[in-house]
Amino acid sequence: MSRLKYPRTAIACAVAAFALTARAYAFDPFTIADIRAEGLQRLEIGTVLTYLPLAVGDQLNSATSRQAIRALYASGLFQDVQLLRDGNTLVVRVQERPAISSFEIKGNDKIGGDELNQSLKNLGLAEGELFRRELLDQVEQELRRQYYANGYYDVAIESKVTEEPNNRVSLKIEVTEGRVTKIKDINIIGNTVFDDQTLLEQLELRATNWMPFQRSDRYSKQKLVGDLEKLQSYYQDRGYLKFNIRSVQVALTPEKESIYITVNVEEGDVYKVKSRRFSGETILNERFLEALTTTRAGDIFSRKEATESADRIEAALSDIGYAFAEVTPIPEVDEVNKEVSINYYVEPGKRAYVRRISFVGNTGTNDETLRREMRQLEAAPFSKSAVERSRVRLTRLPFIEEAEVETKPVPGSDDLVDIQFKIKERPPGSVQFGVGYSGAQGFLVTGQITHTNFLGTGNRIDASVENNTISRSINLGWTDPYFTADGISQSISLFYRESESVIRFSSGFNSNILGANLTYGIPLSEFVSLRAGLGFEEVALETFPGTTSDEVLQFVVRNGTRFSTYQFRTGISYDSRNRTFFATRGALHALTLDLALPGSDLQYFNASYRAQTYVPLPYRFVIELNGSVGYVDGYGNDDDVPPYENFFAGGPRTVRGYRDGSLGPRDTPFGNEFGGKLRTTAQAELVIPLPIESDGKSTRLSGFFDIGNVFAEPADFEFGELRQSAGIAFSWFTPFLGLLDLSYAFPLNAKEGDRTDRFQITFGSGF
Known part of the structure; x- marks a missing residue:
């Protein structure tokens, strides 16, 4: 076709909104007899026809030509479009967008990485995509914004577009970061x-x-x-x-x-509170609302207190079903007297009910195991405090690391909500097995399995076996936290132990102990529970002339070598901690009593009190305070305590920096640790937030101060005999070993004969 022989009239032109390069000519409308495309390189004519909203037989006029150009530009395939006429043939002349043959960013050490590369790929700046200059400009501007946000104001960013054969381009962004401003x-x-x-x-x-x-x-x-x-x-x-x-x-x-x-x-002037009032649909009794606000007449005005008062009113309304209540504190200013009247405007909205409660992320836990922890019920009025308490109860499960809650309005309803808990599970147990040799204990074989979420039911199993030259033991345990539907737990344990020592060093006697325990936990309230159960032990002692300590010999002379003991186990506890592991607020108080019942061969009791308190501080610091007191003694006409029931101190759980169980009275004449009737310990820790973990739910670093000791009798207690230590500790919830505790301590007042051990490690003890 020749331009001289077949003159063309360009018909439609450029839509100003696109500000592109299409040309506009005057033309007469005509009916399209054929369609031809020019300028195609990689694309086929079929692709053009797919996006062209015209076909043979349609009329081309000013309106349809504008629509056609818009459609072709909107496809993103072309950077220039012209519509031309050749007789009754519509000629679509296009210039294809070039394809990106390569794309590279260099010099962006401080900003970028895999995340930036993925974002650019999603935008369309990647090899094989069509090139659009405006996208490249946007990337350059966004890079510059991110550098400015991070303090790099001397940054230089240069984009290079290099044309290549076959309508392709290579892109390169070179970044010179410069110094931080x-x-x-x-x-x-x-x-x-x-x-x-x-x-x-x-x-x-x-x-x-x-x-x-x-x-x-x-x-x-x-x-x-x-x-x-x-x-x-x-x-x-x-x-x-x-x-x-x-x-x-x-x-x-x-x-x-x-x-x-x-x-x-x-700065302006200081304003005081003149009065407060409540408007809107208050719902709650006004005297109750007044108790929720801290803005009193005559006080200096505080925006924070006004906002917190409004938040407390919203929380109170949400507890009775008004999930979307809004309370706005409106200050009404008296400029003459510099006073403010606060009007709490209440918009409760409609009372909301919970349609459905669901859980996501619980791959290893049955739905029912989680659902029984709910304090918010389905079909009940929504309660913010009940939902939050449900979340806390989930995080207190030993196999749950984190639980987040989301309240979603039900589409098409203004009085129904769905509640979804997002669960992050932690390893539910630990498996340990070891074979070794010790000069003191000979060949060692140990194995332990602990699982706190057996088959996803929340039931706990414990099994351990130990065999070495001086001791052999088998322990089996089972706990069902929901033995009854209303939350009564049941624990069963069986154990057998043969030992030639009290704790670490032999006092010259052997002990064989066979026993079983059955214990129930009875919830008295949301935070208080009662412990009650029975236990049985059958004990046999064996002594040896010349090697048995005087204390053991005297006990055997008075009581014999075989004992049957029937025990009553009870206690009460208060627990408001927000998590079982790595708590950051709340407290635990536990008082226990184990009593050998009348009719047993030995009559004694073991009482202990344990307290934990967590106090959150600014910047994610936390103070943790631990204290314990234990006392064991005989009662009635018998004041003897079996040697294997004595208290010991020293080590990670009592006073770090001293060898495990090494503090307190020693036997005669060998000087080995023998334990005592009274133990007092306290630990104070400052939890230090780690930059590598923002939530502190699987690792914890702390500085600590420990104090404590064991005394043969309560009358022997002396404050000056309490051993002290300070140091640093690190805890990590490992996938296979459970809770791993490392500590390095400096004994502060060790005395001659004390056995110190600065670095200590324990694992699997968190369950």
Whole structure:
């Protein structure tokens, strides 16, 4: 076809909204007899016809031509489109977008990685995709924004597009990161009530100081906005209702190495609370609402207290079914007297009911095992506190690491919600097996299996076997936490032990103990439970002339060598911890009593009290306080205590830094650890947040101070005899060994004869 022989009239042109390169010519409408495409390289004519909203027999006019061009541009396949006429043939002349033959980013050490590469691939900037210049510009702008957000204001980003044969291009982005731009100084102007240092402490951004690895001196617009909000909150929480930030100047030095920030503030006057009232649909009794608010007449106005009061009212309403209640504290200002009347406007919405409760993520746990921990029930009114308590009960299960809850409105209903718990499980048990040799104990064979979620039921099994030269033992245990539907637990244990020592060193006697226990746990309230059960032990002792300690010989002379003991086991506990492992708040108090019943060959009791308290601190620090007191003694006409019932101290669970069980009285004449009737220990720990883990649910680092000892009789207690230690500890919930505890301690007042052991390790003890 020749242009001279067959003159063409270009028909439709360019839609201004696209601002592209299509041309517009005047034309007369005509009926399309044929369609031909020009300029195709990789694409086929069929592809063009697929996106072209015209066919043979259609009329081409100004309206249909605009629609055609829009459709072809919208396909993303072309960077230029023209519609031409050749007689009654529609000629579609296109310029295809080039394909990306390669794409590379170099020099982006601080920003990027696999996550950035995946994001670029999702955008369409990857090998084989069609090239669009606007996408490349967007990537360049986003990279620059991210570098600015991380303090790199000297960054240089250059994009290179290289044309290649067959309508392809190679893309390359070269990044020169430069040095981090740091905040040289932050100035606050206009403040007279609070000094600069006090206000600067409220900000997350800081001027560069001497501290290594400082990151708070990197300027970020988002962080600055947050800091200005903190500054405003600080003033408004102290009565300065009209506090205003008049201006903010951010100055970058010419070499882009330093930033100076100047904040100009207007403090205003202090406002006091004049009164409070409640409006809207309050639902609750006004006297009850007043008890929930802390904004009292005559107090200095605090935005924080007003907001927290509104939150407490919302929580109270949510506990009776109003899941989407909104309470807005509206300050009504008296400018003359500088007073504020707070109007709590209540919008309860409709009362909501729970349609369905579901669980996701529980691959190894039966649905019913989780559902029985629910305090929020299906078909019942929604209760925020019941839902939260249900979540906490899930996290307290030893095989659950984390539980998150989400409340979802039911589509098409304004009074129904669904509750979904997202479960993250932890290893439910540990398996340990070992074979070895010890000069003191000979060949060793040990095995232990612990599982806290047997077959997904939440039942616990324990089985252990140990065999060496001086001891042999078999222990079997089973616990069903829901023996009855209302939460009464049942525990059964069987054990057999042969031993030639009390704890670590032999006192010259052998003991064979066969026993069984049956114990029930009875919940008295959400936090309080009662323990009650029975136990039986059959004990045989064997002594040896010249090697048995005087204490053991005297006990045998008075009581013989064989004993049958029937025990009553009871106790009461209060537990409000938010997690079983690595708790961060709450407390545990447990009082137990094991009593050898009248009719037993020996009559004695073993009483103990244990307390744990967790106090959360700012910046994810936590204080953990542990204390215990144990006392064992005979009763009636018998004040003898079997040697194997004595208390021992020293080691990871009592006083770290001293060898396990080494503290307290020793036997005569050999000087081996023999234990005593009274044990007192206390541990204080400061839990330090780890940067490698944000939630602290599987690892924990702490600094500790331990104190304690064991005394032969309560009358022997002396504060000066309590051993002390300090050090650092690390705990890790491992996949196979259970809870692994490492500690390094410095004994602070060890005395002559004490056996110290600075580094100590235990594992599998967390269940």
